[in-house]
Amino acid sequence: xxxxxxxxxxxxxxxxxxxxxxxxxxxxxxxxxxxxxxxxxxxxxxxxxxxxxxxxxxxxxxxxxxxxxxxxxxxxxxxxxxxxxxxxxxxxxxxxxxxxxxxxxxxxxxxxxxxxxxxxxxxxxxxxxxxxxxxxxxxxxxxxxxxxxxxxxxxxxxxxxxxxxxxxxxxxxxxxxxxxxxxxxxxxxxxxxxxxxxxxxxxxxxxxxxxxxxxxxxxxxxxxxxxxxxxxxxxxxxxxxxxxxxxx
Numbered sequence: 355x356x357x358x359x360x361x362x363x364x365x366x367x368x369x370x371x372x373x374x375x376x377x378x379x380x381x382x383x384x385x386x387x388x389x390x391x392x393x394x395x396x397x398x399x400x401x402x403x404x405x406x407x408x409x410x411x412x413x414x415x416x417x418x419x420x421x422x423x424x425x426x427x428x429x430x431x432x433x434x435x436x437x438x439x440x441x442x443x444x445x446x447x448x449x450x451x452x453x454x455x456x457x458x459x460x461x462x463x464x465x466x467x468x469x470x471x472x473x474x475x476x477x478x479x480x481x482x483x484x485x486x487x488x489x490x491x492x493x494x495x496x497x498x499x500x501x502x503x504x505x506x507x508x509x510x511x512x513x514x515x516x517x518x519x520x521x522x523x524x525x526x527x528x529x530x531x532x533x534x535x536x537x538x539x540x541x542x543x544x545x546x547x548x549x550x551x552x553x554x555x556x557x558x559x560x561x562x563x564x565x566x567x568x569x570x571x572x573x574x575x576x577x578x579x580x581x582x583x584x585x586x587x588x589x590x591x592x593x594x595x596x597x598x599x600x601x602x
Contacts, residue, residue: 395419427501432566434505439513439565444551444558447520452546463521469514481507516561523557524550 396404399419407420450459485506490498527550535545551558 427504431501431504431508434501435508435512436562436565438505439509439516440562443513443516443520443561446517447524448546448551450517450521451524452542452550463518466514466517470518474511477507477511481510512565516565519561519564520554520558523554523561526557527553 395417396419398416399407404419404421405425406422407418408422409418409420410423411418450462454462481503485503486498488498489495489500489503531549531553532542532545535549536542540549
């Protein structure tokens with residue numbers, strides 16, 4: 355029996371090692387393919403023009419590959435998403451864990467978990483067919499693909515996950531923290547704000563890092579941000595995307 359268990363553990367260990375090696379090799383191959391495919395174009399325009407160029411246009415000769423608008427729009431959308439999502443997520447997580455009745459919180463937790471499991475492409479598609487026309491009509495724009503649209507989609511996309519992670523972190527704080535604070539005469543709100551939430555900061559920070567990664571990675575949604583938006587800082591400026599999804 356012990357020999358069989360040792361063999362099972364050894365087999366499981368080698369399988370995990372194999373899967374890890376395959377994953378690492380796959381990531382390396384993707385990176386090599388990207389450098390092989392994009393390297394000649396970057397070398398042709400120069401790394402400076404690639405990073406700080408304001409135009410991406412493959413229809414002209416020589417082609418222009420400037421990603422500065424993409425980078426800055428990613429930063430702007432990430433900042434806008436973090437500023438709104440993090441405080442709201444913490445407040446909702448605190449409410450679910452300490453103020454909302456447990457039956458209601460249980461229902462909300464289930465709904466939020468379901469929303470967090472929806473693929474991001476679904477949020478993007480719904481934003482494209484619902485939010486973009488709304489923004490276009492609301493502000494009388496030629497097109498609704500704006501930085502505002504990207505921020506709203508990213509907020510809706512990331513809010514359920516950040517709430518879920520934050521609520522789990524706050525719930526995991528030992529009850530003794532609350533009991534000891536209340537025994538010393540500290541009110542409930544002060545205890546939650548200054549003791550419970552700081553004790554759960556590691557999980558909340560992890561959720562924040564996830565939000566930053568998701569915000570920085572939402573490239574396709576931010577292709578609607580025009581170079582004008584980078585220059586003026588207006589979330590209502592718009593531009594056109596070519597058929598490859600990249601800005602001209």
